[in-house]
Amino acid sequence: MKMIKMKYISLLVLAFIFAFTVKAYAYDSLVNQCFSRIDSQSYMSAKKLGLMAVESNYKSFNARLCLGEANENLGNYKVAISEFSFAVPAANNKTRKMLVYNWLGSAYHNIGNQKEAFKYDSMSLALARRANDTSLESNDLNNIGTIYLSEGRYAKSLHYYEESLPLHVTASGLAVTYGNIGVAYYGMGNCPEAIKYQTKALNLLNSDKNKNGGDYYVTAVNLINLGGDNICTKNYSRANIDITEGLTMVKKIGAKKWIAxxxxxxxxxxxxxxxxxxxxxxxxxxxxxxxxxxxxxxxxxxxxxxxxxxxxx
Known part of the structure; x- marks a missing residue:
């Protein structure tokens, strides 16, 4: 009888271990799929997978981060802030901290809270510099430049954008900065210079598309901004073409900010x-x-x- 009982307990333990292993494997698969969808810019699909990953492990840094990134790219900024805030306590190393601070800075900027945006972007920038992570450093510099841009401090924003230029490691990252420089010149009333930089960004993206597939999201954003610049120079027919093309693209992604x-x-x-x-x-x-x-x-x-x-x- 005792032997049967021990065998029964052993089977229960094995069943528990098996169930735990299956759940852990399922969670890892969901997180990996979520980030894969982020990389392919399939943000609605990433959001669904992120929700499933959070349900599987609600304290997980990666699940919260991926779900936050999906919502950020879809324009659900308050939801993104909530997810990133849940991720902060699980950011148990400097790499995680600087990453989630960067995303929080971006999300706060997009709802107009520049004070919080600057706080988190500055924290991320300090950590990125200590870690010699030039990719994230360039991203943080861009974010801070965009905060100054939204405040109408164009010379200050240009300083940060230009500082980030030599740090980029991807064509899309460099194109984002060229586009931001174009937006700064537009704000200063220099529309020809704005067109020059938006065009420079698009040329770079088109070249990268032939090599690496390009960046659909950044291309769409640059097209919309180029359309705005062409309005400024009264080239209305060209503006309509650029804006309509960019708008069609962001609608496919579901990026509400750029649809607006x-x-x-x-x-x-x-x-x-x-x-x-x-x-x-x-x-x-x-x-x-x-x-x-x-x-x-x-x-x-x-x-x-x-x-x-x-x-x-």
Whole structure:
């Protein structure tokens, strides 16, 4: 009887170990698939896998990070902040810390909280420099430059963008910085220089596409920004082509921030052409999208433009 009982207990232990091993394997598979979808820019699929990974291990750093990244790229910034914040206690080494701080900085910037964005980007930058991680350092410098850009401090933003240029290790990273420099010049009213840098970014991405497949997301963003620059130089037909192409691309990804930006630029384009009906249509779509993603500053600015057009009709 005693031997039977011991055998029964042994079987239970083996069953428990087997179940635990299967669960651990399933979790690892979900996390790996989630990051794989992030790399391929299939963000909706990554979000689903990230949710499943979190359900499997809710304290996991990697599960929270991947789910946060998916939501960040989809424009669900408040959800992303929540996921990254859950990941912070599990960031048990400097590499994890500098990575999650970088993402928190980006997410806070996108909801207009520049104070928190600067705090996290600065923390990530300090760790990246100590670790000699030039790739993340360049990313942090770009993020800080974009904070200054949003505040209208264009010379300061250019300083950070130019500092990041020699640190990039990928074509897409370099293209992002060229694009950001273009946005800074646009803010300064130098539209020809803005077009020069957005075009430089797109040429680099097209060249990389032939070699490595390119970066669909960054290409779409640069096209939308180039369209905005062409509005500035009154090249409306070219602007419409660029914005529409970029907008079609970001809709496929589901990147709400850039969908809203594309709508806003189309609103501006039609307003400049004197077509207030179409302008209002796109500004309203942009306003709705900005409210969805929690970008209160952009939502306010877009609503002001809507009211201005309605008053002048």
């Amino acid at each position: 930006t594309g709508y806003r630029y189309l609103g501006r384009l039609y307003r400049n052409e004197g077509n207030n009906k179409k302008s209002l249509f796109y500004y309203r779509k942009a306003h709705k999208m900005y409210r969805v993603i929690g970008s209160s500053g952009r939502a306010h600015d877009t609503l002001m433009m809507i009211n201005k057009i309605k008053e002048n009709r």
